[in-house]
Amino acid sequence: MKLFFTVLLSLYSMLVFSQTLIDDEGLRKTILLHKDLVSIPNLPEDEDRMLQNINWVTQSYEALGFETTLLPSSTLPLLLTEKVYDPKLKTVLFYFHIDGQPVDKANWDQSDPFVPVLKAQDATGTWNKLDWDALDGSINDEWRVFARAAADDKAPIIMLLAALQKMKAAQVVPKFNIKVIFDPEEEYSSSALLSTLSKYKDQYKADYFIVMDGPAHDSNKPTITYGCRGIVTCSITTYGAKLPQHSGHFGNYVSNPVFALADLLSSMKNNQGEVLIKDYYKGITITPEISEVLRSVPYDSTEFNNQLGIYTSEKIGANYQEALQYPSLNIRQIGTSWTGENLKTVVPEFAKADIDVRLVPETDAQDQLEKIKKHIRAQGFHVIDRDPTDTERKTYAKIAKFTGGSGINSFRTDLDSEFGKTIALTLTKAFNEEPIKIRMMGGTVPIVPLINELNIPTLIIPMVNMDNNQHSPNENIRIGNLRQGILICEAILSVKL
Secondary structure, eight states, X not given: OHHHHHHHHHHHHHHHHHHTOOOHHHHHHHHHHXXXXXXXXXXXXXXXXXXXXXXXXXXXHHTTTOEEEEEOOXXXXXEEEEEOSOTTSOXXXXXXXXXXXXXXXXXXXXXXXXXXXXXXXXXXSOEEEEOGGGGGSOOOTTOEEESTTTTTTHHHHHHHHHHHHHHHHTTOOOSSEEEEEEESOGGGTTHHHHTTTTTTHXXXXXXXXXXXXXXXXXXOOOEEEOEEOEEEEEEEEEEOSSSOEEHHHHTTTSXXXXXXXXXXXXXXXXXXXXXXXXXXXXXXXXXXXXXXXXXXXOOOHHHHHHHHTOSOOOOSSSSHHHHTTSOOOEEEEEEESOOSSSOOOEEOSEEEEEEEEEEOTTSOHHHHHHHHHHHHHHTTOEEESSOOOHHHHHHOSSEEEEEEOOOBOOEEOOTTSHHHHHHHHXXXXXXXXXXXXXXXBSSOOTTHHHHHHHTSOEEEOOOBOTTSOTTSTTOEEEHHHHHHHHHHHHHHHTOOX
C-alpha cells in the first residue's frame, strides 16, 4: 500500500510538472522578450539608457495590471511595482537589479556586448553564431544568448515577468500579493537603494523577501540559498625607517618592515588554513542536522580542486559548503612604498597588507576587527590608527597601524523556517526532486542592509547557469535555465503562504 501511494504521488508530481511545461512557441516569445530588454545598455553612468531600462520594465508590469512607482534616491530612481490580489493574503517582495557591469569590448567574441547573439556550441567546444530565425524551429536548451546582463540580472527579470504573463493568460491568480523592487545600481554597491532604507521602509514592507540574483548550483538543478556571508575590510601597516633606504648602505642595519608584517600575518593562520586569532570562530556550531544539509549539496573534492588548480584545500570544515559556514581571513594585497614598474634596491619604509573578512551570522563586523586588533597587540605591537610620530618611533620597537571599515553583516534564514520549508516543498513537487539547498553562499550581496532592515524571512533563488561568465566578457544565459527559471517562478507564485 505504501508503495502504491509513493508511485501515485510520483505520477501526480509528474502530471503537475508536465502541465506547466513551456512549449517552444512560448519559449521563443520569452527569448525574444529577453533579447529586447538586453539590447538596452544598462551602465549606471548613462542615466538616459538606465531610464529606458526602467521604462521598459514599467510598461511590462503596467500591462499586467501592476501599479508602478518611481522612488527618487541619492542617484538614479528605483522602480517599485506592486499588485494586491487580495488584502487578506501575505505579501512577497521580490528583488532584481537592472544595471550591469562595465564592458571591455576588445575581449568579447562579438562586436557589441549590448547586441545579443544566439549561439550553439560545436563538438570542439567553439560557440558559433546562430540566426535568430533558428528559434522558429525546435529550440535546444543548450543554446545560449551572449550579451552583457544576459544572465546578471536581466534573465531572472524576464523569468518572473514571463511566469506572470503565462499565468495571466491562463487566468491563474498568484496566491499572494506581490511587490517587486528594481535596483539601478547593484553592481555599484546599491548606493541608490541603500540611501532609501529609512525613507521608503513602508513601501518595501512585506511578509517575505525573495532575491532573484546569482547563479544556481553548477548542476543547474533548482537551488535555494538561505543566506550569504557579509564582509568587512581592514589594513595593517608595519614600519621601518622614516624614509626608504639604500639596501647596500643600510641592509643588515635598518629593519625591513616586510618581515615584521610577514611574521604578524603568519601568526594569524596555521598551515591548515585555520585562523588562530582568539575566539575568531566563537559561537559557530555545525550540528549533525546542519552537516547533513551541507553534505547534500553535490560536490566532488577531486574534480573541484582540479578545476581550481590546487593540490588540496584548507581544512576549515569537512567540505566546501561547511567551509562557508565560518568567517574567513583573506589577505587580498600586500605592498610597500615602491609601486613603480622597475624594482629598486631599497629597504622600504613601510609594508601594508589589505585584508577582507567574510562574515557569518554568528560574527559581527566590528567584533571581528576588534579580535584582529587584539591579536596584533598580543604579538607585541603598539597599535595606532595613523602613521607614527617621531616620539612613537623612538618609544616602541614594533608599531602597526590598523584601520578598518564599517562592513556589511551577513544574513541567514533558518532551514527549518516555515517560509524556507514551504518554498522547498513547492519546488520538490514541481520538479519531482528536492532542490539544492545552500545554507550560506560565500559572496556578499550589497542589499544585505535592506534584508536586515526589513527583518523578514528571506531567500535567494538563483536561476542562471553557473558558467554564465558573470561580470566577465562573453556573459551568457543558457536557454534551458531560462526555461526552467520560468517554471520555478510559476511554482513559487502558485504557493499559498
